[in-house]
Amino acid sequence: MKGRKIGTAVVCAVCAFLIVSPFFAKDFVLYDFHMNVSDYHYAKTQEEKPLSADTAVWFSYGDGGKAVYYGVNEEIQEDRLTVYALTQTGEVSVTRGKEDPIRQDSLGHFIAALPAAELDIDGDGKAEKVYDYARADFGLNAFNPAPQRFLTEEIPFELVFAERKYIMVYYGNEILKDAEVLVTSYNGEQKRCRTDEHGWIQGLTNRDIREGFTAVYPPDGENVYRMHYALEDYPYFSVHFWKAHLPLAVIFALAVIGIMAVYLIRNRMERNNPAYAIYSRERAGVYPGTLHQKTNSKFLFVRWLCLFTGMFLWTYAGRLIHQGQTLNEISIPVFSCPFNLDQVAEVPCYYLSHLPALFGRFGADFPERNMAYAAMFIATTLLSFIFLGRILCGFLCPAGLLQDLMDKLRQALHIRPIVVTDRINRFLQPVKWVWILLFLGFAFTGGDFCDICPLKGFTTAQGGYWTNLYLGGFFAVVILVGSFFIRRFWCIICPMGYLMGLFRRFNLFRLKKDCTSCTECGACYHACPMRIKSIYTEREKENIQTVDCMMCGECIHKCPEDHALSMTFCGKTIYQSSRRTFLSKFSGKKEG
Amino acid sequence: MAEPDEVNGRQRELFIRKSTRVAASYLKRAKALSEMPDAAKPFFDVLENVYIRLTDVQKPEDMKSIGTLCVMVPAELVYAAGAMPVRLCSGSYTAYSVGDDYIPRDACPLVKAVMGFGKMKVLPAFDNCTLLVAPVTCDCKKKLAGVVDSVKNTVPLQVPPLKREDADTEVFLKELYRLIPILEKETGRQVTAKSLAEGINMVGNAQYEMSEFLKYRRHVPALMSGTQILSVMNAYSYMPVKMWAKQMHRLNEEMKLRLVQENFVSRKNQPRILVTGSPIAFPNIKIPLLIEEMGGVFAADETCMGERGLYDPVSVIDPSFDGMMRALASRYTKPCTCPVFVDNSQRIYRIKQMIRENNIQGVIYHVLRGCLVYDYEYQLMEEAMGKMDIPIIRVESDYNEEDVEQLRIRIEAFIELIKLKEYAAVHERQ
Structure with a gap:
């Protein structure tokens, strides 16, 4: 009591x-990772330009964590770079050149932009205005399911990672619906993808999002917008x-x-317990290893x-x-x-x-x-x-x-x-x-x-x-x-x-008991990791599946009575208890 | 000076003469029932040695024997302590008449027989037991545990009267833990995890052989006389389990041979009868003998000296020492259909299961005189059997031969009833 x-x-x-x-x-x-991005550092990358980058500017994350690297094509001077950063207050901070954009209140979303270049991309002999951007999302906020948008005048074309799975495209502060974008995959392959009515790029793989891709969108014959995107992602076994x-x-x-x-x-x-006194002294935790156990x-x-x-x-x-x-x-x-x-x-x-x-x-x-x-x-x-x-x-x-x-x-x-x-x-x-x-x-x-x-x-x-x-x-x-x-x-x-x-009544896998074969030895109850008692006390119903039963089969494994317990799939028995199987471990013969 | 209890020389001689004669006559009758398998002979030899030649049980020299009563004493634990359990529940009529002087009139004859042997000291198998582990089960056994202490060092083992709650099993678990040092002191050997595992393996092997044997027993027509099978099961009480299992293995092989050769001991349409109720201990095997002599097949028994003692295997969940002890505590209480448990409805289910598995056509409910707990359950059993349309009779008997003729008539009538019922059923189908 x-x-x-x-x-x-x-x-x-x-x-x-x-x-x-x-x-x-x-x-x-x-454990707290201090996901304040202010202790990240910002530097020019020493790595080669990734295959996925079609743009003249890109971001990479190294492999050591807490670093964000930018890269620009050799012919471009670094101080022409403008970096936009989302901050906690909701405004967009702007920094130019090599200056470190990572401020105390940065959220970890950056877009680097280059001034428009005159390039002939489509090969029609006429040069277009090409806008190159790179976007980086890092830190814990990178996986924020809500889309993190800049939507500033300076960046009319934007790729936004949303719902932890999708990339959506904005153009001119609006969702770009039903448009074709040219995507350069992580391995350098180019493919034409469409955006759907929600602005999500179709046909993009997770690997593209993680290892980087470039989306190219020419709204008209004169302008081309390109953005390289890579989510902060690290290979296995990195720091x-x-x-x-x-x-x-x-x-x-x-x-x-x-x-x-x-x-x-x-x-x-x-x-101090008299019943266990002798036990705890000499035999505590002893597993003989000689017991015949069918495994x-x-x-x-x-x-x-x-x-x-x-x-x-x-x-x-x-x-x-x-x-x-x-x-x-x-x-x-x-x-x-x-x-x-x-x-x-x-x-x-x-x-x-x-x-x-x-x-x-x-x-x-x-x-x-x-x-x-x-x-x-x-x-x-x-x-x-x-x-x-x-x-x-x-x-x-x-x-x-x-x-x-x-x-x-x-x-x-x-x-x-x-x-x-x-x-x-x-x-x-x-x-x-x-x-x-x-x-x-x-x-x-x-x-x-x-x-x-x-x-x-x-x-x-x-x-x-x-x-x-x-x-x-x-x-x-x-x-x-x-x-x-x-x-x-x-x-x-x-x-x-x-x-x-709760829905066990409709399950395809069922645990059933043949009550006429049960001797109530309780082996099933002791074997059950969920401690379902009714499994051995039940004497009427065939269906003994309770809300706790997770079909692990331990009860059937330990049951010594023929077909007393069985598991069925769509009414067909797939596993049932057997006295012979149970006792065969004691038969003195090796199985097989 | 001889104690007042001590029996003098002449009385002792008379006792031996009478008891060996009864045992010998029953053994002879059992052997004569039908062609006995050769492999069953060692079991009969054991009974002969114990009850007729009056020798000690066959066991290794350095092995002590520990007396046990009832099915709740874990044999595994006794073997783990390096001793051999000897079931002392006896059916000796002579010992019963001696015990009658020490035990109240209304107590059951089995208890009296145990007390009788305790007083007479003629049975080496009994006397060489240095310790008696007596589970506190029914009222008779409970008081016996107290009284028999005067002739034999006795340890009562408390069995919880309820078993549904885990706390009840815990009670029995603690009793088993308490038993360990007592056994160790007696044998001078340690119960270790290894020896306990060995004990479980040994008894498990016997259970494996028995479960194989039961498959042959279920065969219709019968491959071996049921009375002989009961004697084989009774011999388990007086044999080291390894030896019993070995002989059982041989018996199984012979059964297999008999099955192939279609060497049956009964006809196909002989009534198959299940006996349940009070223990049928050798030499008190008059009821199975009568069944088979009257043309029935003693097809299955649900008694503690028969199948029940060995039927349920130990299911070890966690192979630690504690895990094994828990498995023992669970196995010796939960599936046990002894009526000393308050709620024993599972016995009816067990009998239903046996009726189904063994194609039983009639049930004989055996009640020893004074065995209240079994008598209590007859009503429920009768109801359950009535629903299944299985005829059942209650036969009460005592440890003497005076009621044999009366029993013969009742059992004969019962067998005729089953035959008639079958005949009517067949007729109706036609």
């Missing part, structure tokens, strides 16, 4: 902390890439301390394979495969951070946790575009929710892999887990509800769920994206320590997982 009272008090305190603390999330700084891992390293370092603390505290507590389950192998694939797809795929093209329109619900732009498909967590933004934020800029995007987003998210559901948690989620790896690490270190009894599980439920509340509702209070999201720092950092971690970083430490001792600790309280589980 006393234990229960203390437990209730602790849970209430945790929930209260979870509700109040997000409002001060920014005050808990775990910038490794620097992005720093917050991750901090999280892991804190997690190691946390794990050691929990380990020591537990040992100390158990030393070669095809199903579980596939699951691990899928998990690693999922991690790859949602962390590196965008950059490494298919010219950096990603399925931007499709949203697949896994818990990986959308701040990593390389994920193979969109993740709904950003918009689910920023519901006002889904319809509101870009509405003013491109209303139709936004509605179409919202419709596509909602449709794909719902389809995934309905037809796939939580199998994505068990098979694709990078956060799930992370937790499973922590569990494996624990086993490798011969540290035993904390067993989640149904009492502990009951205490975790209110925490889950608070997370769901924060996930869906925090945006309406003007807050940003990303500041408290414990998983923000993982796939982004791995993908080489700089992320600042506030309160969420500390939660990440808690999640890591938790998942070290309790497998899939986060999944028990994951808000998106819960939402996905």
Whole structure:
């Protein structure tokens, strides 16, 4: 009784902390990259002119971070250069020549312009007026989803990076609709692209945006506007890439301390417990390694394979495969951070946790575009929710892999887990509800769920994206320590997982139980990382999938009864428990 | 000076003569039922050694034996401590009549038999046990654990009467942890993670062989007499698990051969009967004997001296020492269908499962006199069987041969009833 009272008090305190603390999330700084661009430096590049630059001026970012380099053709004097910069106050600052444009209040958006040159580009023997520009977006603001426009008189032609994926074209302070622009790709190839009714350049790859391209637009026979654009982007294994891992390293370092603390505290507590006294002295953490355990389950192998694939797809795929093209329109619900732009498909967590933004934020800029995007987003998210559901948690989620790896690490270190009894599980439920509340509702209070999201720092950092971690970083430490001792600790309280589980009735993958074959031995319950108890107490229904079930198949793997538990896909059994398979590990014969 | 409990020479001789005679006659009857597989002989030899030749159980010299009662004592743990568990639940009529003097009249005969052997000290298998681990299960066993302490060093093992909450399993887990130092002190060996894993592997191997064997048992027509199978299962109590598994493997091979050769011991249409209820411990195998002598097939049993003791395997989730202990605690309570648990509806489900798997046509519900917990559950069982249209009778018996004729008539009538029912069903279809 006393234990229960203390437990209730602790849970209430945790929930209260979870509700109040997000409002001060920014005050808990775990790692901050100081994304003030004023400590960037500005210099002339020593590198060769990139293939993508058709213009006489271009920007590059080096590979070391915190630097922006400009380059001009040799025949042009540097002091003819004019650099425009967007500042925090909204005005455009202008600097000329070699002077450093990076001021204290710069946002990180620069356009360099050269005076018009008389050149014959189209080869008709008549010289046109050619305006050359280069644009650079760097720092954290580079990935700002809202379009950052200069719209000054001096720069009639402008390329704007918007919604973290698209390039839109402005001409004469207006969106350039249905026009043809000549694009020089990152590899120097030229192609003709069109802008659509929203001014977005069609047929541009992510790689073009990252490694640089030039867009040429001749509005009439006399003028030609050219702009070179490259987003601040660094190759893998560059200094910038490794620097992005720093917050991750901090999280892991804190997690190691946390794990050691929990380990020591537990040992100390158990030393005083008469029941465990003898155990903790001599046998703590001993894994014999001689126990016959069947590990070669095809199903579980596939699951691990899928998990690693999922991690790859949602962390590196965008950059490494298919010219950096990603399925931007499709949203697949896994818990990986959308701040990593390389994920193979969109993740709904950003918009689910920023519901006002889904319809509101870009509405003013491109209303139709936004509605179409919202419709596509909602449709794909719902389809995934309905037809796939939580199998994505068990098979694709990078956060799930992370937790499973922590569990494996624990086993490798011969540290035993904390067993989640149904009492502990009951205490975790209110925490889950608070997370769901924060996930869906925090945006309406003007807050940003990303500041408290414990998983923000993982796939982004791995993908080489700089992320600042506030309160969420500390939660990440808690999640890591938790998942070290309790497998899939986060999944028990994951808000998106819960939402996905709501549609389990329509899932194509189903977990079924043949109640007549069950002996209620509880092996499934103990194997379940989500601690679903009804799986072994259920004696009537065939459908035992609960909102927590993520189809990891552990219960089936550990079930000793023939076809008591099975997983079906569209009604066809794909994996089921078998007594023979279960006991064959004890048969004394080698399998195979 | 002889203690008042001590039995003098003549009485002892009489006791031995009577008890060996009963055991021998039942063994003979069991062997004579049908052609016994050669591989089953070692199991019968073990029973013969224990009950007729009065020798100790066969085991390595340096291995101590630890007595156990009920199915809740983890054999894995005893093997991990370097000892051999010997199930002391006995069916000896002679020991029962001796125990009658020490145990109240209404207590169950099994408890009396255990007490009888404890007092007589004629059974080396019993007497060589240096320690008795007695789970606190039903009322009779609970009080026995207290009383038998006077003749044998006894450790009561608390079994929670409820098992749905994790806290209940934790209670049993702590009991098992408490048992470890007691076992270690007795054997002088350490229970290490390695030895526990070895114990789980050993028992797991026996369970593997048994699950293979059960597949043959399910075959219609039967490949081996059910009474003989029950004797094989009973022999598990007196054999080191490795040896039992080895012999079981041989038996499985012979079963396979029999299946190929279509060497059946029953006809296809003989009524297949399941026996459930109070334990049927050797030599009290009169009910299975009667079933088979009256033309039924003793096709399956849901009793703790039969399949139940070995059926459920240990499912280790986390292979740490604690993980293994938790798996043991879970395996020895959660799937256990012993009626001492408050809510035991799972026993009905288990029997339904067995009826389906073994093509059962009738259920005999065995109640030992004074076995209240099993008697309690008869009502529910009857209801459930009624819904399934499976005939069921309750037979009450005691540890003596006086009720045999009465039982014979009832069982014969029951078998005729099943035959008639089948006949009617076939007739109707035509």
